[in-house]
Amino acid sequence: xxxxxxxxxxxxxTVDPYEVGPTGLFRLVDPDGREVAAVPPLPDGLAVRFxxxxxxxxxxxxxxxxxxxQGRIGFYGTAKGQEGSTLGTGAAFEADDWVFPALREGAxxxxxxxxxxxxxxxxxxxxxxxxxGRQMPCHYSDGPRHYVSLSSPIATQVTQAAGAAxxxxxxxxxxxxxxxxxxxATSEGEFHAGLNFAGVWKAPVVFVCQNNQWAISVPVxxxxxxxxxxxxxxxxxxPGLRVDGNDVLACYVATKAAVDRARRxxxxxxxxxxxxxxxGHSSSDDPTKYRDESEAKVWxxxxxxxxHRAWLVxxxxxxxxxxxxxxxxxxxxxxxxxxxxEAAPPPATDTLFxxxxxxxxxxxxxxxxxxxxxxxx
Amino acid sequence: xxEMTMLQAVNDALHVAMAKDDRVVLLxxxxxxxxxxxxxxxGLWDKYGDLRVMDTPLSENGILGTAVGMGLYGLxxxxxxxxxxxxxxxxxxxxxxxxxxxxxxxxxxxxxxxxRSPSGGGIKGGHYHSQSAESYFIHTPGLRVVMxxxxxxxxxxxxxxIFQDDPVIFLEPKALYRHGxxxxxxxxFEVELGKARVVRAGDGVxxxxxxxxxxxxxxxxxxxxxxxxxxxxxxxxxxxxxxxDAVLASVRKTGRLxxxxxxxxxxxxxxxxxxxxxxxxxxxxxxxxxRVSGFDTPFPYTLEHVYKPDAQRVLNAIEFVAKxx
Numbered sequence: 001x002x003x004x005x006x007x008x009x010x011x012x013x014t015v016d017p018y019e020v021g022p023t024g025l026f027r028l029v030d031p032d033g034r035e036v037a038a039v040p041p042l043p044d045g046l047a048v049r050f051x052x053x054x055x056x057x058x059x060x061x062x063x064x065x066x067x068x069x070q071g072r073i074g075f076y077g078t079a080k081g082q083e084g085s086t087l088g089t090g091a092a093f094e095a096d097d098w099v100f101p102a103l104r105e106g107a108x109x110x111x112x113x114x115x116x117x118x119x120x121x122x123x124x125x126x127x128x129x130x131x132x133g134r135q136m137p138c139h140y141s142d143g144p145r146h147y148v149s150l151s152s153p154i155a156t157q158v159t160q161a162a163g164a165a166x167x168x169x170x171x172x173x174x175x176x177x178x179x180x181x182x183x184x185a186t187s188e189g190e191f192h193a194g195l196n197f198a199g200v201w202k203a204p205v206v207f208v209c210q211n212n213q214w215a216i217s218v219p220v221x222x223x224x225x226x227x228x229x230x231x232x233x234x235x236x237x238x239p240g241l242r243v244d245g246n247d248v249l250a251c252y253v254a255t256k257a258a259v260d261r262a263r264r265x266x267x268x269x270x271x272x273x274x275x276x277x278x279x280g281h282s283s284s285d286d287p288t289k290y291r292d293e294s295e296a297k298v299w300x301x302x303x304x305x306x307x308h309r310a311w312l313v314x315x316x317x318x319x320x321x322x323x324x325x326x327x328x329x330x331x332x333x334x335x336x337x338x339x340x341x342e343a344a345p346p347p348a349t350d351t352l353f354x355x356x357x358x359x360x361x362x363x364x365x366x367x368x369x370x371x372x373x374x375x376x377x
Numbered sequence: 378x379x380e381m382t383m384l385q386a387v388n389d390a391l392h393v394a395m396a397k398d399d400r401v402v403l404l405x406x407x408x409x410x411x412x413x414x415x416x417x418x419x420g421l422w423d424k425y426g427d428l429r430v431m432d433t434p435l436s437e438n439g440i441l442g443t444a445v446g447m448g449l450y451g452l453x454x455x456x457x458x459x460x461x462x463x464x465x466x467x468x469x470x471x472x473x474x475x476x477x478x479x480x481x482x483x484x485x486x487x488x489x490x491x492x493r494s495p496s497g498g499g500i501k502g503g504h505y506h507s508q509s510a511e512s513y514f515i516h517t518p519g520l521r522v523v524m525x526x527x528x529x530x531x532x533x534x535x536x537x538x539i540f541q542d543d544p545v546i547f548l549e550p551k552a553l554y555r556h557g558x559x560x561x562x563x564x565x566f567e568v569e570l571g572k573a574r575v576v577r578a579g580d581g582v583x584x585x586x587x588x589x590x591x592x593x594x595x596x597x598x599x600x601x602x603x604x605x606x607x608x609x610x611x612x613x614x615x616x617x618x619x620x621x622d623a624v625l626a627s628v629r630k631t632g633r634l635x636x637x638x639x640x641x642x643x644x645x646x647x648x649x650x651x652x653x654x655x656x657x658x659x660x661x662x663x664x665x666x667x668r669v670s671g672f673d674t675p676f677p678y679t680l681e682h683v684y685k686p687d688a689q690r691v692l693n694a695i696e697f698v699a700k701x702x
Contacts, residue, residue, distance in 0.1 A: 098450070131483035143485030148449060151481065153473045159442020160474070166443060167450035170402055170428050177446075189466065193439030200434055355484045356518050358542045361571065361618035376656075 012038040017254035022230035022240035025274065028250045031302045033310025039249055046091065050248045051312055054083040054305045055323070056330045057107040060116075061279075063334050064123060064137075068283040072342065073123045075137045079104040081246075081278030082212055084304025087111060088251025089208045089273060092259045093178050098146040098164050100157040102180040103138060104210060112145040116333060121341040128344040132351040138282075155185035158194030158207065165203035165268070176262045177205040184215025186232060187223050195270065199236035202267035206258040207233075209270065210245065212277035217290040233270035245275030246304035249311070276302070378560040383553050386528035386561050387417045387493070390535040391455065393565050395425055401539060402447060404431040404440055405457030414459055415495060415554060441467030441492065445475050448490040453539055458494040461548065462505045468513070475544040476519030491538045491545045496524065497589045497639050498685050499552025504676035509588070509640035514546040515617045515649075521570060522617040524548040526591035528559040530614055533568030541570070550589035573620035579607035582695050583627040585650055586637040587613040590686060594637055597691035606699045616646055624650060625658050632663035633698040637691055642670040664701035667694040 015037040017026040028037050061078035068076045079086050082104055090108030093099060099108055110119060118130050122140050125133030131141050131149070141149030148164075150157060161179025168175050185191055186209060198205050211229050213220045226232055233240030243254045251273055258269035276299035280287045287296070312318035353360060353368045360368070370377035381389060394401045403418055409432035412419030422430040433440050437458055444454040458464045464471070471492065478488040498507040514522045521543050525531040531549065538545040576591060577598055586594045591612045598608035609627050613619055628634050634654055636647035651666045669686045677684050 100446075129483075130485075131481060134483070135481050139481070141482040141485050143482065149478060149482035149486050151473055151477065153469055156442065156469060156474050159439055159470070160446035160449065162439075163443030163446025163448075163454075164450040165446070166431075167402075167447040167452045170447075170452060171400075189438050190442060190469075193434075193436045193442060196434055196436070197439045197443050355480045357521075357618075358479070358487065363618050363621065 012036070014038045014040065017241045017243065017257055018239055020242065022233060022242055023228050025242055025244055026250050026254050027244040027247050028253065029247050029307060029311045031246070031307050033307055033314055035311070040253060042249070047249070047312060048317055050087055050091070050252070051305070051308050051318060052326055053087050053107060053111055054248065054308065055326060057083050057087070057110070058305060059327065059330050060334055063338070064120075065283060067123070067338070073137055074125070075283055076123065077103050077138050077282040078279045079107055081299060081303065082210055082275045083107060084248035084308065085210050085245035085251050085273035085275045088248040089255040089271065090178070091252055092255035093176060095145070097176045097178065097259070098148065099178040100148050100161040100164070100180060101150050102157065102182055102185065102210070103150070104182075105180050106138060106140055109140050109142050109145070109147045112142070112147055114140065114142040114145055114147060116337045117340050118142070120337045121344070124341055124344070125347075126341065126344040127347050128341040129347065132347040155181055155188035155190035155194070157181070158185065158190050159197065161205050161207070162194045162198040162201070162203055165198060165205035166201050168204055169201065174263060175204065176259050179205055179207045181207065181209050182215060183209065183211040183213060183220045183223055183229060184218065185209070186229050195233065195236040195238070195268075198268040199238050204262040204265070205268045206255060206262055207268065207270045208255065209272045210275055211272050212275050214277050214281070214287070214291065216281040216285060228272060230270060230272035238268045238270055240270045240272065242272045242274065245273030246302050246307060248304055248308050275304070378562055380558040381528045381561045382555050382558055383525070383528045383531045383549070384415060384417060384555060386532040387535060387549060388419055389561070390532040391418060391421055394455070394536060394539045395421060395429065397565060398453065398540075400451065401453045401455065402429045402431065403455050403457065404433050404444060406433060406435055406440070406459050408432060408457050413457065415551065417493070417549075418457065437463055437465070437467040438470065441470035442474070444490050444492070445470055445478070445488055448475065448488040448544070449478065449486050453489050455491045455493060455539060458492060460502075460506050461494040461496040461510050462508050464494060464510070471514065471520070471546070472517050476517045480519060487542045488544055489542045491535070491547050493547045493549060495551035495554070496548040497550045497552055498676060498681050499550070499589060501678070501681060503678035507676045507681065509638070509671065511548060511616055512640060512645055515646055519544065520617060521545040521615070522548070523570060523615050524550060524588040525614055526550060526553060526588055526612050529561045530568050530574065532561050533566050534570060534614065536565060537567035537570050540567070548588065552589040553592070556592065571615045571618045571620060573623040574612040574614055575609070576612050577608060577610040579609035580631055581607035582633040582635060582699050583609050583611065583624070583631045584635045584637060584691070584695065585611045585613060585624055587616060588639065590637045590639055593686060593688055594691055596688035597695060600688060600692050601695045601699070604696070606695060608695060621653055625654065628654050628658045629661045632661050633701070634662065635667045635669065635691070635694045635698055637669045637686055639671050639685055641673050642668065643673050645670055664698040667698050669694045
């Protein structure tokens with residue numbers, strides 16, 4: 001059996017994502033879990049870790065969304081349907097590389113080692129939140145693992161990623177920077193400026209666009225008249241790759257090629273991952289109001305999690321018992337993390353005033369003191 | 378000590394900063410080979426090359442966004458925005474990003490960055506080369522806003538700005554770039570941020586101003602003295618955080634306050650100073666607070682001299698509050 005699979009794999013051609021180009025679609029495994037191109041050798045255990053991380057994120061997202069529905073956290077945005085492109089691309093960067101995320105890359109923070117309790121606490125915004133409840137949920141920051149704090153304005157991180165990559169060049173280091181964005185972000189001036197600067201500087205940055213085809217309620221066809229998003233890269237003098245975003249292995253292989261290329265000093269790459277947002281934009285959004293659910297059904301059948309599981313099962317690397325055990329343990333981890341942080345009090349009042357500046361300036365001392373003393377302020 | 382114009386002092390500060398620390402990098406439009414449209418970065422590209430003195434694509438958005446990324450990564454970027462009037466495409470990066478990074482990341486990501494930009498009128502540039510836009514930035518928690526009026530302050534405050542960790546909007550009054558020379562220390566020194574400078578001591582009327590209005594107010598104070606009114610003139614220098622203690626101490630002494638700004642009147646920084654005087658020194662005030670300012674109009678081309686406060690307009694205000702009883 002293993003021998004036969006080996007023979008079948010040997011017949012498959014090796015495909016270079018750079019040769020597929022910006023108007024093709026780089027894919028290794030089809031929606032039924034069958035290999036359509038040779039899967040190159042992967043680091044030990046990576047393929048299984050991908051499925052585990054995808055299953056974990058799906059479970060975590062559902063639990064966090066439930067917390068929002070129960071009024072226990074204020075907001076949440078799931079990555080449902082995009083776990084393949086999130087984790088496949090995120091895993092291609094080294095621990096020392098820098099990640100400038102967009103809204104749906106929380107799974108990348110966890111992949112890089114952000115403690116689950118910190119992730120959950122950020123959503124509660126309480127005293128256990130390392131960022132002191134200063135942003136709405138899903139706006140994680142994890143300095144030790146170079147997962148840079150994100151903001152809500154769209155695409156501002158694209159220019160920042162280009163700048164950080166320029167700084168890597170200035171200091172003569174070997175890191176690569178990840179700059180994430182969504183399909184809507186490609187309409188922003190920041191996107192143009194970021195890719196333009198990175199192209200001119202030949203900076204070691206890989207831009208990853210999760211094209212989930214919906215910017216809240218606006219479909220990608222209304223964002224751009226370009227044939228694909230990847231083709232935009234050509235105008236900035238960098239390669240544009242177009243990848244099946246629901247094929248976690250293809251996302252990894254393509255992004256890894258881009259990361260290696262950047263690390264060799266050959267410049268930036270733009271990676272478009274074609275995927276689909278199965279849920280709403282966030283807990284505040286109801287997609288049934290603007291999109292045909294038959295479209296979502298089509299994409300449910302292309303679920304990245306089902307596809308990767310089918311591939312792993314076919315390889316004899318995964319089975320139902322293992323999944324059951326994993327999900328039970330994952331559920332417990334999530335329950336434990338929520339239990340560990342939910343009861344914490346709000347952040348101390350002092351944290352309203354700290355970190356605005358390196359040290360507290362006189363006008364903030366005055367405002368803080370007046371608040372404490374009950375004086376007019 | 379060498380004598381320098383403000384422009385030479387800014388240039389000297391950049392030379393000193395770049396020699397002192399490899400992490401200091403400059404980026405902007407025309408700042409490389411050309412040395413900047415005013416010449417503030419002259420000689421630096423020749424010394425440090427493309428990696429540290431970057432002629433960027435023509436995009437204020439790109440300049441400021443990439444500067445934020447550099448600051449986060451650990452450099453000390455000093456982006457130049459050719460004229461303050463052109464900064465708005467990058468406004469989001471200033472207001473939403475560099476000003477918020479330290480706070481929103483729980484202190485994990487400070488964002489040192491000194492945005493240099495020539496500000497205000499004085500070159501017959503119409504409204505797109507002349508505006509005083511400081512209020513937009515003073516209204517943004519997390520930023521420092523600095524506007525020196527002398528060569529020595531320009532150098533010492535620029536060095537102090539580059540070698541601290543908060544983002545700074547460093548406004549250079551272009552009318553004063555070649556206004557005159559002053560002795561400035563060689564090498565590295567700092568002028569403390571957040572402290573006002575007493576330009577002229579007096580006990581009759583307090584005049585508070587900054588930037589290009591400082592010499593205008595000096596001329597007005599001179600004329601007032603001839604008429605027997607003693608003016609205490611403060612150059613604020615730092616607009617955020619600002620030296621409220623120095624202003625209030627002077628107001629408590631004189632009881633009379635004139636505020637002079639080149640910027641439009643409504644919600645200009647003078648308004649904040651007036652409100653602070655009303656909150657904290659109302660018992661000392663013996664006359665209404667007077668504001669002298671640009672008008673709530675766009676900055677004009679031909680009538681620039683009417684728009685901008687001059688010594689006579691400032692003198693009128695000084696005399697009004699001095700005589701008020």
